[in-house]
Each structure stands twice: as structure tokens, then as C-alpha cells.
Amino acid sequence: MDLSISNEIDHTRRSVLRLAGALDLASRDLLLAAAAKALVAPDATGLVLNLAGVSFFDSSGIGAVVQIARNAEDANTPFALQAPSQRVSQVLEISGLLDAWPIEDSSV
């Protein structure tokens, strides 16, 4: 089970990384690279991870999201999560990170 990442720009000119598949130790570097690229994109106003399609999410996934949020903060770029699946929400809750970042539903 791999992770696929598509990059879009939403109507407020934020970079939205739409993730589908497993976010784990094997795919975290892929996501970190995609997020690093999105962060240096000119005139992007924010970075959003859309997690609706994430079917597997473990502590390595948490580590990757924390790292990306830190990098976004260092780059002064607003960061948010979008439409986490139930599995993702559960892991975020157990990890105490449900309130750490803004969470939007996908209609935003």
C-alpha cells in the first residue's frame, strides 16, 4: 500500500497536498519532500494536508505531520489539516494532537 500525493492550489492560493494511501515509515520521506517543495513555492499563502484518503496512519505518520508543521511555522506559513479520516482522527486524539493545528472539513 503506497502513498500518492497530489498538489493543488485552493481558492485562497494555499497549497493543498491531497494524500491517498498509507502514511507510515515507508512513505514519510515522500511526504516530507512534497511538503518541502510546497513550502518554497512562490506566492503560496498556506500549506494544507488533506487526509481524507489516508487509509493507514501510525506514529511515523504523526512524526511526519509534526515535522511539516514545524517547517511551516519556521517559514511563517499557515498550516492546517483537512478532512482527516476516522482512523487519522483517532490516532491524532490518542496522540494529544487533535487541538494542535486547525482542522478543516473538505468543503472549505
Place this chain on the structure above:
Amino acid sequence: MGPSGRRRRWDSPCHPSNAATGARIGPAWPGLKPPTQRAVEHYADPVGVPVEPCIGDSARVAAVEASGLLDAGPEPAFDDLAALASRLLNAPFAFVTLVDSQRSFGTARIGVAADGPVQNTADESFCQYVVNSGGPLIVGDTLTNPLTADDPAIASMGVRAWAGYPMISEDGQPLGSFCVIDTQVRQWTEIDVEVLRVLAAAAGREVALRAAARQAEIANERLTLLAEVGQALGETLDAEVAVGRLARLVIPVLGDWSIVSLADDAGRLTDVGWWHAHEPLRPVLDKLARERLVGLDGAGATHAARQSRRPVVIASGALEAGLSVLRSTQAQDAYRTLAPAAYGVWPLTSSDAVHGVLVIARGARRGAFTQAETDLAANIARHAGVVLDNARLYTRQREITEALAEANGRMRENARHDRGVARALQDAMLTLLPEPDHLHLTARYLTADVHDQVGGDWYDALLPPDGATTLMIGDVAGHDIAAASVMGQLRNLLRALAWEHDDAAPSELIIQLDRVMADLGISTMTTLLVARIEQDDADRQTGLRTLRWSCAGHPSPVLIDAAGTPTLLPTRAGPPLATVRSVQRHDHTATIRPGDTLLLYTDGLIETRSHELSERQAQLLDVLHGCRDLGLDDMVNAVVASMVSAQPDDDVALLAVRFHSEDAPRPVEAGQQHEALGMPTG
């Protein structure tokens, strides 16, 4: 003292005259005296002549060198501990030193400019006293103390007060000192001394960690070499070409330069491969390889090794020994430039022939060949001999198969050994659990079943001075030696915090640890649960206890009542450490009744690829439900057996506490009570 009592901020000065810290309530059990603000002065030998000075002891000096820290750069772990000592004791200088026979080398030097001197001579350093005595030296006024009054460091560094503990190796050797220095006369308090002792013990464990890591690295290097040799000898049909490549493979693991020579049918040697670790010297080695066999017959180590079919190692005087044998002046010139201090010749033997030799040489800096190194070279040479034999007499196919099987067995043996070292390293970090009144503690630790991995999980328990029991369980992200090292640091920092701030709520300890991590630049995501088992006077009347806990991204604890019914304690988890700046953290409380059991665990117990966490938590409760009649150890074993696969993907740590009734005597199954283990010195 409850968490609502006085709290001292982590960053406030901890001057010993702070009267508030004297107001501790003594522990409820006898035998363990809490440290006080009473001034102390201690030195091993008032006359100043140690009974048996051990500073020059060769086993001690060897242990110091094995740490790999002499003449090495600064290491954050030691800087952190020294900085913590300087901060907690409010002293301008703090040092972690390693003392060999001549000098005291400062691995950490707080209060001294980064480009300042890194060492002084042993006889002008105060560290000599703690190394020689093997015990602490606590001097409030260096000028009035007969042991130190004439020490030159008083004038050169302005040392007016000195307090230090020796760092003791695992086998009891004093390796150096962990000390703080003040430029003014001080009254060191018992708390100062206790903090220093604990931090010195932590520093000692860090040294042990370095030594074990180095050992693991060396074992790994050798294992890799054997694997590469097996591959090189197996992958080409031309055995002589393959064997020639060995010269390059064995460098630098076994020496600075190497030559492989093969014998032709008439027994004459030809060099077929050579390699030097340092590129500029390769042309010199080329010259030696071309010329060295000229006129060389019936003399020297090469001849002796071929005749005897056994390795010949010239452990010292290699330069003279070689020059006396070489006939070609060009070879002699090249040999002088290469200047080996030691070399060995390993015959490439098969069952009935010597097919050539493997020569490995090294300069003075590499030291002598160890037994393990000569054994490894002999294995490689035998393996090469067998391959050559096979190539020349291919009818002996079966023999080579057996030899390869044997080599594989050795590689597997080495792999097991390597993993053993990693485990030993981990074990060194895990605490012997204290056994306070009527509490039975037990723990399990299972490492992920992946070669070379060590975990970042840890558990810990200590009895701080206020009489509570503090439980800690955490998980540093990652599975390598770096994660294990961060785990060691955090574990030590948290112990120091929990001991020093014995009135702090668990959430405060987590906040402080998070702040210290940020200060020290430790950015590895870590989950942590801290719990305190408290008993106030009202509780004591009723035989109840209070569990107070706080959680940083860690799985919730489970409480099993006396009837055997398990409940997941509702916990509002805060974020893991080193993830989010300035967060609110929450404490929770639960009432504990006699017969209850508390289970803390890391996520390895419940995280799997195939199940949701909530399903696995429900499964854990089911398993616990079935353990209602079991003793604590049997219960924990049953949980491990049901929840953890034979080859776990992640480390698993479990810490369980059973609360026995205080009306009855301590049950036999709870084992022996070790009251004095509040702060094990490791």
C-alpha cells in the same frame, strides 16, 4: 506534599540557602533519610596521601581510553548534564572530566570559553583526588582544607569551593570526575551533594553507553567485512582476481595497508592485490609490491607463515624486522616510508595446501592486533584459501560448500553477538524497579524483531523525597542508537526533575521536560506518561491512594479493580514532547483501592497495521478480563503472550503496579522490599 503546594520554577536560581526547600515532609517509610539543607564537607583522606593511588593503574587507563571520549570533541549529553549541574547548584563552573595517567581531559566544560584549554595535568587538577579515592570530594573552602590547600588550581583558576563525584565504570573503575566549582567559599548542602551524585551517575552511564556503542560499531564493521568477503569470493569465477580484491576489503577495518600474494605451481609468490588506506601512500605501496619479492627466499614472516601454515604476527619492531629481510633497496626505501609498527602474515590455507599469503600492516596509531582481529583475518585467509583450492581442484565442490556454510554460521553468530550488544546497551538504561510499601512493581521490555535495532522506549519508577511513588513511561521516535541515546538523556533529565521538584504535578514535570528539551535543542518527538501514586493523611485513614497522572501523546493507562474488571482510565492526552510550543497540559486523578492494578504501556502493545487502535485497546481489556485470578507477573506475561507477536514490529514496554492492602503484611509474591532504591545509582 500535593501538587497544589509550593512550586519552584525550573529557571529560578536554586541557591542552597532557599529556605523553602527545607520544608519537605519526610517519607513514610523508615530507613531512607531525605537530603536536607544541612551543610556538608567530605573528603576521603584528610592527610592528603591516598592509601592506594590508582591514577596510573593500567586497567583503569584502558577503561578511560575505551570510552573514546579522550581528545574527542564536546558531546551534547555531557554538556547537558554539566550545564544542569551548574544550573541546579548555582555554580559558575561545571566539568565532566576523564583522567588518564597524565592529565584531566574536560569532555564538558561549563563556564570556560569554548576555545579555552581542554585539559590540565592530573596533579594540578582536583579530579586526581576523586579518581584516587574512588569517592566524592566536597570542599567548601579549598584554602582551609588540608588536602587541597596547596593545590596550584586555587591560584590558576580561582578554585575556592569544589564538589565532585567520580564517574565509575561498569566494572568499578573511576574514570574521571563530575564536578562543580565556585570561585567563592560555599557551604555545599546535602541536596547539592545528592544532585551531584545523581548527575555523576547519569554521566557514568553515558560513558558506558559510549563504550557499548563503540563496541557495537566495531562488531558491526567486522560483520560487514565478513559479508563483503563472502560476496567478493562468491561472485566471480576467477578465484585469483577475487582473492586479490581482499587486500582492498580488509582495509581499514584490520589495518592501514595490505598485500595479497599467491603462489604459482612452483611455489613462487606473486603479489596480486594491494591497497593502502591513505591515497598519497598508494604509489609507495605499488613500489613495495613490485620489488619486495625480489631475492626474498627462505626468510621473514611470509616464509615462516607458509612453512608453518599458521599466522605470524610481528607485534612490535615491524620496521626493523621487515628491513632485515628485504633485499631490494627500492623496496627498503618504500618500506621505510610506509613505516609499519606491526604486521601480520596469514597463510591462505586449504586442507592440504598453502595457496598464498595475506599481509596486513598498521602504523603506530592503530595499536597491536587484538585476538578478535587476528581471528577475523585468519577466517578470511582460510575462506580465501578454500576458494582458491576449489578453483584449482574443482572436484572438491563439497568441501567449499561446507566451508561456506561454516562461514555463514560464523556470520550468523556475529549477527547475534551484535544484536546482543545493542540489547545490553538498552538494558543498561532500564532501571531496577524500587519496591515501596505494599506496592508490587513489575515491567517488561521487548525489542522490535529487526536486526540491529534498539528502541527508544523506556520505563522508570522512583521514590522522590516526599514519599510518593513516581512512575514514568515514554517512547522516543526512532529505533536506532541515536533514539536510544536521546531516550537515555530524557530519562536522566526526567529523573532529576522528578527528584528535585518532588511537589510538582505530573503535568508540570512534562512541561518542564519539554522546556528543557527545547533549551537543549532535543527535537525528537517523544510520548510520555508521568503518574504519581500519592497518599495523604485522609487516604491513609481509609487505606486508599490517589493516582495523579498526565499524558503527552501516550496511550491511556488501564486500571484493573480487585474483582478483575479492567477500565481504560479516561485521559485527555496533550501533544507529545517536542511537537507543539506552549500548550496546556492536564492532570487527572483516580482513587486507588487495595487490590487494584495499574498497567502502563507504550504504543507498540496496541499499534498494528491491521487494526484500529480502539479495537486493539478493546482487545487489551478483553485479555485483562481473562486474567482476573492471576498474580501480577502472570498477568503481565499473559498480556505479552496475547497482544505481542513473536516478531514485534515495534518496541513494547509495560510497567504494572499492584496495590496491596496495608492491613496485611506484604505478600510473598511482591518480592523483597528495597526501600533504599529511591534513586538507584546504576
